[in-house]
Amino acid sequence: MSIFDGLFRSRDKPSNRTAGSGYTFYMGGSTAGKLVTERSAMQMTAVYACVRILSESIASLPVHLYQYESEGNKAKAVKHPLYRILHDEPNPEMTSFVFRETLMTHLLLWGNAYAQIIRNGKGEVIGLYPLMPNRMTVDRNSNSQIIYQYQIQDSDAHTGKTGSVTLKPSEVLHVPGLGFDGLVGYSPIAMAKNAIGLSIATEEYGARFFANGATPGGILEFPGTVKNPESIRESWNKGFSGNNAHKVAILEEGMKYTPISISPEQAQFLETRKFQIDEIARIFRVPPHMVGDLEKSSFSNIEQQSLEFVKYTLEPWIIRWEQSLNRALLSETEKPDYFVKFNVDGLLRGDYQSRMNGYAIARQNGWMSANDIRSLEQLDLIPDELGGNLYLINGNMTKLQDAGIFANKENNNEKVLEVEEPDGAGESGESKPKHSDPGKNPVPERHHR
Known part of the structure; x- marks a missing residue:
């Protein structure tokens, strides 16, 4: 077992x-x-x-x-x-x-x-x-496997089976x-x-x-002795309860009504x-x-x-x-x-204004296209030739790794070029770099910002 x-x-x-x-x-x-x-x-x-x-x-x-x-x-x-x-x-x-x-x-x-x-x-x-x-009864068989036992009734579809039927787990959602x-x-x-x-x-x-x-409800006071109180009570309930509620009561022979019901x-x-x-x-x-x-x-x-x-x-x-x-x-x-x-x-979805603001943010940041938005709003799609499936992004945004690309180009254009000597200064006629005389004013160096 x-x-x-x-x-x-x-x-x-x-x-x-x-x-x-x-x-x-x-x-x-x-x-x-x-x-x-x-x-x-x-x-x-x-x-x-x-x-x-x-x-x-x-x-x-x-x-x-x-x-x-x-x-x-x-x-x-x-x-x-x-x-x-x-x-x-x-x-x-x-x-x-x-x-x-x-x-x-x-x-x-x-x-x-x-x-x-x-x-x-x-x-x-x-x-x-x-x-x-x-x-439905959920049980286990002798092998400890789950089984489903279902009681069949006359109101079910006629399957030719009576009593209970045993279903395997693969047969039951x-x-x-x-x-x-x-x-x-x-x-x-x-x-x-x-x-x-x-x-x-x-x-x-x-x-x-x-x-x-009974409405009105309370105590009926009668001066003297009431010979048949049950008859008076039944007459009162019959005249002022159920569909006769809220009718005007007429009292006789000194009878007095005192309401005591709690609302x-x-x-x-x-x-x-x-x-x-x-x-x-x-x-x-x-x-x-x-x-x-x-x-x-x-x-x-x-x-x-x-x-x-x-x-x-x-x-x-x-x-x-x-x-x-x-x-x-x-x-x-x-x-x-x-x-x-x-x-x-x-x-x-939220209200219309909230949806439009959300769509605008998604569109400007490039993770939703115009057709993505229109499909959510149950609108016809824009053809591809008109740019319905384009994913756009603001021009002032770029990847972090490319953030200094323009600064590097600017620095390359501002490199210091070495100063050359006049023609014929060298034996082969090649120009040589002009070295500054320590006693004279040196050529000022350009510092990068």
């Missing part, structure tokens, strides 16, 4: 709990007395908003398969069979957007995203189909979330069930308050609900302004918060996706030459 058998023998389904490495986080009842599951949590507006924002953000990013070329360049591998599956259509039943949105929703609710990989006889990927995480063992992620809903349960409780309290609360503001009901929205946004690391809480947002910082959302929230998810796709979909011979990459340039 392998040592791994005791550690990773059974992975319970996330539908009722998530477990691993000795830690168990049960789904279900919370300390607020409310049942918390993935589906009940999605009925909370804050949870639904966070899941929708992250799922749609990941799904809307362009994803491409690239191939390394010479000198460190890369190009889109559009002729590779995997390119169309990732970029356009992973299977005949859904688009790439819907596929990634579905898997990202599973990842946020259950902590794991699974998809079955369909290959042809050559081992090439020809299709990807999402699998429900609450029906698994994107795990945060976990303790690196193999299976844990559901954020299970981790934060008490915070979500409190949100459900406060929302239900508010719904009951406005649906069933939701006095009970800090609204503050509690607002805090729970921030609490849920904190779970998914989504800026509050993206779920409708603009209390701490302004025109001066909302753009910076959006950039931080891309950097600190989306970037870890993107890297998790990219590495899982590279590991599961590329063969060992393809991994040195190909890689999957999400493009986040569209989310980091």
